[in-house]
Amino acid sequence: MSMYGHKPVLLEETIESLNIKPDGVYLDGTAGGFGHSARILEKLGERGRLICSDRDPAAIERGRDFAKDPRVTLINSNFVFIKRDIARLNIEALDGVLLDLGVSSFQLDEPERGFSYNREAPLDMRMDNTSGHTAADIVDMFPQEDLARIIRDYGEERFAARIAAFIAREREKEPITTTTRLAEIVKAAIPAKRRRQGGHPAKRTFQALRIEVNGELSRLGEALRGAAGALAGGGRLAVITFHSLEDRIVKTAFRELSAGCVCPPEIPVCVCGRLPEFRRVTGRPVLPGQAETDGNPRARSAKLRVLERIITVEQGG
Numbered sequence: 001m002s003m004y005g006h007k008p009v010l011l012e013e014t015i016e017s018l019n020i021k022p023d024g025v026y027l028d029g030t031a032g033g034f035g036h037s038a039r040i041l042e043k044l045g046e047r048g049r050l051i052c053s054d055r056d057p058a059a060i061e062r063g064r065d066f067a068k069d070p071r072v073t074l075i076n077s078n079f080v081f082i083k084r085d086i087a088r089l090n091i092e093a094l095d096g097v098l099l100d101l102g103v104s105s106f107q108l109d110e111p112e113r114g115f116s117y118n119r120e121a122p123l124d125m126r127m128d129n130t131s132g133h134t135a136a137d138i139v140d141m142f143p144q145e146d147l148a149r150i151i152r153d154y155g156e157e158r159f160a161a162r163i164a165a166f167i168a169r170e171r172e173k174e175p176i177t178t179t180t181r182l183a184e185i186v187k188a189a190i191p192a193k194r195r196r197q198g199g200h201p202a203k204r205t206f207q208a209l210r211i212e213v214n215g216e217l218s219r220l221g222e223a224l225r226g227a228a229g230a231l232a233g234g235g236r237l238a239v240i241t242f243h244s245l246e247d248r249i250v251k252t253a254f255r256e257l258s259a260g261c262v263c264p265p266e267i268p269v270c271v272c273g274r275l276p277e278f279r280r281v282t283g284r285p286v287l288p289g290q291a292e293t294d295g296n297p298r299a300r301s302a303k304l305r306v307l308e309r310i311i312t313v314e315q316g317g
Contacts, residue, residue, distance in 0.1 A: 008035030009299045010240055013286050014098060015039050017238050017306045024095030027051040027086070029079030029227070032059055034066050036098055044071060051094075053077050053085065055128045078128075080223040083230050093232035099223075102242040103127070103210060115210060117183040117202040123176065125206075125213045135209045139176045144168040154217070154245065155208030163189040163205055182206075207243065217245055224253040228278060233311035236281065242301050247285065254280050254307050281306035 008014075014036060020026065022045030028037045031052040041050050052067070053075040054060055060076045067074045077085050079099055086094060103115055114124035114135060123136035139147070144164050152160035166189035167176065176182050183202040190201045211217055227237050241247040260276040285303035293300045 007296045007299075008033065008039075009100065009296065009302045010286065010288055010292070010304050011036065011039060013288075013304055014238050014240065015043065017281065017286070017304065018096040018098065018236050019234075020044065021048075021095055023047040025049045025051070025091055025093075026096040026098070027053060027082065027094050027230075028098045028100075029053050029082060030098070030100040031063060031074075032056075032100065034063055036100060037063075037066065037072075040096075040098070041069065041071065046071075049073070049091075051075060051086070051089065051091075053079060053082075055079075057128065057130060078223075080219050080226065082223070083226045086230055093235065094230050095232055095235045097227045097230065097235075097237045098240075099227065099238070100240045101216070101220075101246050114179050115206070117179055117186075117200055117206050120178060120180045123179055123182055125210045127214045133213060135182075135213050136175070136177050138209060138212060139167060139182060140171050150212045151205050151208045153208070154211040155204035155206075156244070157204040157208065159190050159194070165189070179206075211245070217249060220246065220249045221253050224250060225257065228253075228257050228307060228309065231309040233309055235309050237307045239305050239307075241285075241303050241305070247303050247305075250305050251285075254278075254305055257307060276310060278307050278309055281308050 018026065018040070020040060020043040022043070024044070026040050026044070026049070028040065028050065031037050031054040034052065037050060037052050044050060049071055051073050052063055055076070055078045057076055060074050063074050066072060073089065075085055082097065112121055113129065114121045123134060123139065125135040126132055138150070142150070147167060148161045148164035151157045151163055157163065163186050166185050170176060170185050176185065186202040186205045187195060195201045224237070224239070231237060239250050241250055257278045258276050258280050260274055261270040261272055262274055263270050263272050282305050285305050288299040288302050
């Protein structure tokens with residue numbers, strides 16, 4: 001349980017995977033409710049340091065009391081900029097980075113943020129609600145073909161074209177500005193037989209719009225490489241994902257980062273001499289146990305993958 005009452009997902013598994021050193025320097029790039037951060041801090045000694053970053057200004061404001069600990073530094077930033085941010089703090093390298101991807105429990109539970117299809121609220125969905133397009137902007141301004149692509153690609157919704165057509169028709173009558181109106185439109189677009197399968201009929205469409213609004217996938221690969229590049233020898237990058245699109249990007253990035261030889265497959269003997277800089281600590285993703293999913297349904301789709309920077313001779317290993 002976090003200090004704000006929310007349950008951090010895969011908490012024990014994540015902390016164990018980071019292999020925390022008491023005097024190490026760690027970064028939680030998605031601080032949210034500070035649940036993972038609090039447990040990391042418990043493992044640190046007096047010389048340890050924890051950087052807590054989040055793109056949501058509200059999350060940073062919630063962490064003001066937490067940051068009274070002199071070992072803690074708060075940053076209102078996107079984890080895409082990890083290398084830049086630690087350079088500004090005069091930190092050369094990190095012993096561990098945690099990225100808990102997707103929307104936080106606070107954002108889901110605050111109706112005014114517009115993430116939930118179950119509550120009446122402005123159709124916003126911005127993780128940083130101080131800038132950028134809202135979901136309402138996208139729903140009302142994007143061409144029908146672009147809406148269909150977003151819902152299909154980011155929501156993996158088989159009825160994407162039909163949903164986009166219903167949205168385009170309804171927005172001609174009046175702008176779509178609330179979560180409940182959009183949810184009703186999506187529900188009407190999905191055939192009745194299919195509505196009874198796979199949870200709320202608007203779930204995939206809301207996921208797709210949230211991903212588009214926040215650019216969650218467009219720079220994820222870049223962010224993972226930046227985070228990995230910020231690690232010291234022996235440092236670890238732990239990433240928690242919640243849907244297949246995120247996990248696919250993480251899996252691919254980790255595989256590429258841990259690759260050694262880049263010679264073409266037709267060459268029988270390696271001539272490039274390239275050695276891997278990283279190794280995958282987790283071959284298969286770590287999944288939550290039954291007890292966790294029973295107590296926290298939001299954990300059901302969570303997957304944890306971990307990458308470690310290999311200690312080289314030059315690094316003193």
